Amino acid sequence: MGESWTSEYVIIKALENGVTIMGLTRGRETKFHHTEKLDRGEIMVAQFTEHTAAIKIRGRAEIYSRHGVIRTEDQGIQG
Amino acid sequence: MGESWTSEYVIIKALENGVTIMGLTRGRETKFHHTEKLDRGEIMVAQFTEHTAAIKIRGRAEIYSRHGVIRTEDQGIQG
Amino acid sequence: MGESWTSEYVIIKALENGVTIMGLTRGRETKFHHTEKLDRGEIMVAQFTEHTAAIKIRGRAEIYSRHGVIRTEDQGIQG
Amino acid sequence: MGESWTSEYVIIKALENGVTIMGLTRGRETKFHHTEKLDRGEIMVAQFTEHTAAIKIRGRAEIYSRHGVIRTEDQGIQG
Amino acid sequence: MGESWTSEYVIIKALENGVTIMGLTRGRETKFHHTEKLDRGEIMVAQFTEHTAAIKIRGRAEIYSRHGVIRTEDQGIQG
Amino acid sequence: MGESWTSEYVIIKALENGVTIMGLTRGRETKFHHTEKLDRGEIMVAQFTEHTAAIKIRGRAEIYSRHGVIRTEDQGIQG
Amino acid sequence: MGESWTSEYVIIKALENGVTIMGLTRGRETKFHHTEKLDRGEIMVAQFTEHTAAIKIRGRAEIYSRHGVIRTEDQGIQG
Amino acid sequence: MGESWTSEYVIIKALENGVTIMGLTRGRETKFHHTEKLDRGEIMVAQFTEHTAAIKIRGRAEIYSRHGVIRTEDQGIQG
Amino acid sequence: MGESWTSEYVIIKALENGVTIMGLTRGRETKFHHTEKLDRGEIMVAQFTEHTAAIKIRGRAEIYSRHGVIRTEDQGIQG
Amino acid sequence: MGESWTSEYVIIKALENGVTIMGLTRGRETKFHHTEKLDRGEIMVAQFTEHTAAIKIRGRAEIYSRHGVIRTEDQGIQG
Amino acid sequence: MGESWTSEYVIIKALENGVTIMGLTRGRETKFHHTEKLDRGEIMVAQFTEHTAAIKIRGRAEIYSRHGVIRTEDQGIQG
Amino acid sequence: MGESWTSEYVIIKALENGVTIMGLTRGRETKFHHTEKLDRGEIMVAQFTEHTAAIKIRGRAEIYSRHGVIRTEDQGIQG
Numbered sequence: 001m002g003e004s005w006t007s008e009y010v011i012i013k014a015l016e017n018g019v020t021i022m023g024l025t026r027g028r029e030t031k032f033h034h035t036e037k038l039d040r041g042e043i044m045v046a047q048f049t050e051h052t053a054a055i056k057i058r059g060r061a062e063i064y065s066r067h068g069v070i071r072t073e074d075q076g077i078q079g
Numbered sequence: 080m081g082e083s084w085t086s087e088y089v090i091i092k093a094l095e096n097g098v099t100i101m102g103l104t105r106g107r108e109t110k111f112h113h114t115e116k117l118d119r120g121e122i123m124v125a126q127f128t129e130h131t132a133a134i135k136i137r138g139r140a141e142i143y144s145r146h147g148v149i150r151t152e153d154q155g156i157q158g
Numbered sequence: 159m160g161e162s163w164t165s166e167y168v169i170i171k172a173l174e175n176g177v178t179i180m181g182l183t184r185g186r187e188t189k190f191h192h193t194e195k196l197d198r199g200e201i202m203v204a205q206f207t208e209h210t211a212a213i214k215i216r217g218r219a220e221i222y223s224r225h226g227v228i229r230t231e232d233q234g235i236q237g
Numbered sequence: 238m239g240e241s242w243t244s245e246y247v248i249i250k251a252l253e254n255g256v257t258i259m260g261l262t263r264g265r266e267t268k269f270h271h272t273e274k275l276d277r278g279e280i281m282v283a284q285f286t287e288h289t290a291a292i293k294i295r296g297r298a299e300i301y302s303r304h305g306v307i308r309t310e311d312q313g314i315q316g
Numbered sequence: 317m318g319e320s321w322t323s324e325y326v327i328i329k330a331l332e333n334g335v336t337i338m339g340l341t342r343g344r345e346t347k348f349h350h351t352e353k354l355d356r357g358e359i360m361v362a363q364f365t366e367h368t369a370a371i372k373i374r375g376r377a378e379i380y381s382r383h384g385v386i387r388t389e390d391q392g393i394q395g
Numbered sequence: 396m397g398e399s400w401t402s403e404y405v406i407i408k409a410l411e412n413g414v415t416i417m418g419l420t421r422g423r424e425t426k427f428h429h430t431e432k433l434d435r436g437e438i439m440v441a442q443f444t445e446h447t448a449a450i451k452i453r454g455r456a457e458i459y460s461r462h463g464v465i466r467t468e469d470q471g472i473q474g
Numbered sequence: 475m476g477e478s479w480t481s482e483y484v485i486i487k488a489l490e491n492g493v494t495i496m497g498l499t500r501g502r503e504t505k506f507h508h509t510e511k512l513d514r515g516e517i518m519v520a521q522f523t524e525h526t527a528a529i530k531i532r533g534r535a536e537i538y539s540r541h542g543v544i545r546t547e548d549q550g551i552q553g
Numbered sequence: 554m555g556e557s558w559t560s561e562y563v564i565i566k567a568l569e570n571g572v573t574i575m576g577l578t579r580g581r582e583t584k585f586h587h588t589e590k591l592d593r594g595e596i597m598v599a600q601f602t603e604h605t606a607a608i609k610i611r612g613r614a615e616i617y618s619r620h621g622v623i624r625t626e627d628q629g630i631q632g
Numbered sequence: 633m634g635e636s637w638t639s640e641y642v643i644i645k646a647l648e649n650g651v652t653i654m655g656l657t658r659g660r661e662t663k664f665h666h667t668e669k670l671d672r673g674e675i676m677v678a679q680f681t682e683h684t685a686a687i688k689i690r691g692r693a694e695i696y697s698r699h700g701v702i703r704t705e706d707q708g709i710q711g
Numbered sequence: 712m713g714e715s716w717t718s719e720y721v722i723i724k725a726l727e728n729g730v731t732i733m734g735l736t737r738g739r740e741t742k743f744h745h746t747e748k749l750d751r752g753e754i755m756v757a758q759f760t761e762h763t764a765a766i767k768i769r770g771r772a773e774i775y776s777r778h779g780v781i782r783t784e785d786q787g788i789q790g
Numbered sequence: 791m792g793e794s795w796t797s798e799y800v801i802i803k804a805l806e807n808g809v810t811i812m813g814l815t816r817g818r819e820t821k822f823h824h825t826e827k828l829d830r831g832e833i834m835v836a837q838f839t840e841h842t843a844a845i846k847i848r849g850r851a852e853i854y855s856r857h858g859v860i861r862t863e864d865q866g867i868q869g
Numbered sequence: 870m871g872e873s874w875t876s877e878y879v880i881i882k883a884l885e886n887g888v889t890i891m892g893l894t895r896g897r898e899t900k901f902h903h904t905e906k907l908d909r910g911e912i913m914v915a916q917f918t919e920h921t922a923a924i925k926i927r928g929r930a931e932i933y934s935r936h937g938v939i940r941t942e943d944q945g946i947q948g
Contacts, residue, residue, distance in 0.1 A: 083240075203370060305459065321522045583734065625754050637797040768911065832941065
């Protein structure tokens with residue numbers, strides 16, 4: 001499975017219940033391969049892996065990354 | 080599939096519904112191989128991979144990258 | 159088992175009894191492979207490994223990481 | 238296809254419709270191998286690849302790079 | 317046994333008698349493989365190894381790490 | 396063709412029509428192997444490659460490089 | 475015996491007679507493999523090695539490390 | 554031809570017509586293998602290569618390098 | 633004998649006659665393999681080697697290291 | 712001929728006519744293998760190579776190097 | 791003889807006649823293998839090598855090293 | 870002859886006529902293998918090589934090195 005444990009990680013902190021973290025595959029086809037639900041105040045520390053090349057986050061959350069702290073916005077009205 | 084999990088990532092935050100993120104292929108021909116839709120407030124953390132050498136973003140969004148934070152502009156009038 | 163001892167680590171400090179630290183697998187399927195309970199004031203220093211690509215934390219805790227110190231929020235009301 | 242996913246990337250932001258991004262080949266002959274059109278406000282994140290050794294940009298745009306932010310100038314009068 | 321002597325180390329300083337340092341295994345199963353007791357004022361300098369991927373600390377102590385100095389809290393009341 | 400995609404790049408911005416960018420060969424003989432014309436405001440992002448070891452620029456332009464920003468001077472009078 | 479001479483070192487300075495420095499083994503079993511006594515004012519410069527993955531210090535001493543200078547506390551009353 | 558595309562480059566800007574850039578060979582014998590003429594305002598971005606180990610510049614010019622910007626002096630009187 | 637000449641070095645300066653520098657072996661057994669005496673004002677520049685994994689210093693001296701300058705204390709009274 | 716194109720370079724600027732730059736060989740015997748004359752204001756950018764391990768400069772000149780800018784002194788009186 | 795030319799060097803400057811620089815061997819036995827005498831004002835630039843793992847300096851001198859400048863003290867009275 | 874062209878260099882500037890630069894051999898025996906004379910104002914840029922592991926400088930000179938600029942002292946009285 002290689003040395004993917006040296007890859008970078010981001011930290012996601014849920015600011016409401018039901019934040020969804022979706023892992024997208026690395027291969028020729030880009031598909032969702034895993035979905036994780038976070039409730040308010042839960043934290044996920046997630047690496048890129050041989051299987052995950054992209055992460056999609058839905059719901060009020062904060063992303064801690066090498067590019068700073070990024071906050072998703074409220075979707076209650078339009079979502 | 081190599082060690083592409085060590086490649087860099089950018090973070091895209093949608094500022095409106097329907098932001099489109101298109102992955103362009105790395106090979107001899109440059110084609111769209113994947114399209115991802117983001118709704119307002121959703122976030123995508125995306126790496127370059129063996130298959131993706133360029134990313135095109137359409138719609139109001141913010142890109143967090145090693146070159147700073149870049150904001151697409153409103154296209155409502157001309158687009 | 160490779161050289162995963164060079165991977166990064168995060169430090170988790172429990173601020174209440176019963177903080178749960180869940181290790182998620184790296185492989186094709188993302189499953190919980192280990193759950194660790196921390197009581198108030200206990201500390202866990204945890205690396206990414208060949209088996210752990212993501213860590214989920216539930217309960218009042220502080221995460222010390224390369225992206226700073228992150229505090230989970232109280233879940234007593236909604237959780 | 239090598240490990241070209243570790244190469245550097247530039248970010249191009251179109252300031253008007255019809256910005257053209259042309260990829261030039263790396264080989265003995267330097268030819269255009271791909272042309273991408275950006276409309277106003279669209280963003281392109283582009284790596285150098287095994288096939289692309291130079292990028293030419295035409296139209297009002299901003300280039301975000303390791304050498305800073307560079308703005309093309311208006312060509313409406315002379316172009 | 318590889319080159320695990322290049323891995324990082326943390327330093328743990330006991331602030332009371334009976335501080336417990338537990339090493340958790342790196343393998344598929346995460347188990348305690350070693351427990352070390354520190355009395356007040358004793359110090360432990362501990363590396364991650366081929367066998368230890370996580371360290372759990374119980375009792376009043378200070379952890380010196382690349383993420384700063386972290387102090388466990390008093391557990392006398394709830395623990 | 397090696398890994399020349401990791402080489403450095405310079406950015407050239409034309410300040411007038413007809414700026415000429417000439418690539419000189421790396422081999423035993425140093426010859427022009429490619430000439431690119433830029434019109435005012437156009438930008439070229441160019442890497443060194445297995446074939447290009449030197450770049451000559453003629454006409455009013457700005458060069459963005461690791462050694463700073465360098466501006467060619469007007470040649471209208473003497474050139 | 476590998477290249478363990480490139481590993482990190484800590485420096486221990488005894489502040490009283492009889493400071494004990496215990497080396498713990500790296501292998502599957504964590505045992506004491508060496509004990510060194512320092513008298514007041516003596517200094518030990520010690521590397522991690524193929525055999526030593528943890529160091530335990532007992533008695534009044536100062537540890538100089540990449541995480542700063544750490545002082546054990548007096549144990550005369552409780553120890 | 555090796556990987557000489559990763560070598561360093563200097564930038565030479567001519568301040569008068571007829572600036573001469575001479576490449577000297579790397580081999581056992583040090584000979585001129587290429588001469589390039591720059592007119593006023595022209596710029597040359599030049600790497601060291603398998604064939605070029607030294608560069609001699611004659612005429613009024615500025616050299617941009619890792620050691621700063623260096624200006625040749627006027628030779629009109631003595632040269 | 634490997635490449636131990638790239639290992640780190642410390643510098644020891646004797647502040648009195650008879651400062652003792654003892655080299656401890658790297659192998660399974662930790663034994664003294666060499667003892668060097670320094671008189672007042674003499675200096676020793678010493679590397680870790682394949683044979684030396686720890687250095688013990690006795691007597692009034694200063695140690696110059698990557699963790700700063702450390703001074704042994706006078707032992708005349710207790711030693 | 713190896714990869715000597717990655718070696719460091721110094722820049723020599725002649726402040727008078729007839730500055731002499733002598734390359735000394737790397738091999739068992741240290742001999743002059745090349746002499747280059749610079750006239751006032753001329754500049755030489757010179758790498759260490761497989762053949763050149765030392766450079767001797769005679770005459771009024773400035774040396775730009777990783778250790779700063781160094782100016783030879785006037786030799787007219789004693790030289 | 792390996793690549794010991796990349797090892798670090800220290801610079802020793804004699805402040806009186808008869809400063810002695812002794813090289814100690816790297817091997818299992820630590821012996822003096824070379825002694826060099828410096829007179830007042832002379833300078834020695836010395837690398838660690840395959841044969842030299844420690845350097846002992848006797849007499850009034852200054853040592854320039856990665857840990858700063860260190861001055862031996864006068865030994866005239868006690869030495 | 871290896872890759873000794875990547876080794877470090879020092880720069881020696883003679884402040885009087887007759888400065889002597891002596892190269893000492895790297896091998897088991899440390900002998901002078903080359904002596905170079907510098908006159909006042911001359912400069913020598915010298916690398917460590919496969920053959921030179923130490924450099925001895927006699928006479929009034931300045932040494933430019935990674936440890937700063939070091940000046941030999943006048944030897945006229947005692948030398």
